[in-house]
Amino acid sequence: MQDSDNKRFVPRDRNWHPPAYAPGYKTTVARSPRQSLVSLQHPSRSELTGPSFKALRLGLHDNDLLMNYREGQGQDGLPVGERIVMFGRVVDQFGKPVPHTLVEMWQANAGGRYRHKKDGYLAPLDPNFGGVGRCLTDDQGWYHFRTVRPGPYPWPNDPNSWRPAHIHVSVMGPAIATRLITQMYFEGDPLIPRCPIVQTLADPEAVDTLTGRLDMARSRPMDYLAYRFDIVTRGELQTYFENQG
Incomplete structure (x- = not known):
């Protein structure tokens, strides 16, 4: 993520991010690059600017x-599952907010099924749950989503691999080139350390940046639990981003 003041790209910390080739996470065997990456020392103006999301018109219930x-679907029901709120701030390493940036999220439903034509998990689709949302951060970098807690699901990494419950998050930043993608896990989930994807992170503090913390003060009695997930875009305390591996 660029610094909004000096427009410089920050080199990634190779000790923080996992290796591109991690045989325990089998997808990397076929997808990891075979040649060294090329560093762009002088990004063009088109990579450093726009679009501005300040004027983006969002729907009433986008988040x-x-x-x-x-x-508008003629359905009266609500999604099945544990109601939660996911919230937090998008900031840089100095705690400076990243205002008016587009935050997008997508997730499986409470049964662990994505609304995607290639998701063949036997859990049923929820007719009242689409699994995607978006919002803009406010002047202080805050974002907020109301949703249901996603379920874990199996995946064919080995005979019994399961993804922990998680929500994918995209933060756009000041330009298309600065888009960052990460995911939030849930505090206390025993599947987190068992996940082959999580195991590619050598530093436990990197895993910690991916964990949403239960916030009872922001929870609403008889309605929902709240999980706070702050996103640090750069610096020593940056959140681990999967597209910077």
Whole structure:
């Protein structure tokens, strides 16, 4: 993520991010690059600017996954599952907010099934849940989503691999070239250390940056639990981003 003041790209920390080739995570065997990456020392102006999201027109329920899929569909029901709120701030390493940036998220439903034509998991689709949302951060970098807690799901990395419950997050930043993608896990989930993808991270503190913390003060009695997930875009305390591996 670029610094909004000096527009410089920050070199990634190779000790923080996992290796591109990690045989324990079998997808990397075929997808990892065979040649060294090329560093762009002098990005062009088109890579450093725009688009601006300040004028983006969002729907009334774009950040409310309990409402945004059934809206206009003639359906009266709500999604099945544990109701939660996911919130936090997008900041740089100095705690300076990243305002008016587009935050997008996508997730499986409460049964662990994505609304995707290639998802063949036997868990059923929820007719009242689309699994995607978006919002803009405010002046202080805060974002907020209402949704259901996603379920874990199996995947064919080995005979019994399961992904922990997680929510994918994209932060656009000041330009298309600065888009960062990460995911939030849930505090206390015993599947986190068992996940082959998580195991590619050698530093436990990097894993910690991916964990949403239960916040009872922001939870609403008889309604939902709240999980805080702050996103640090750069510096020593940056959140681990999967597209910077």
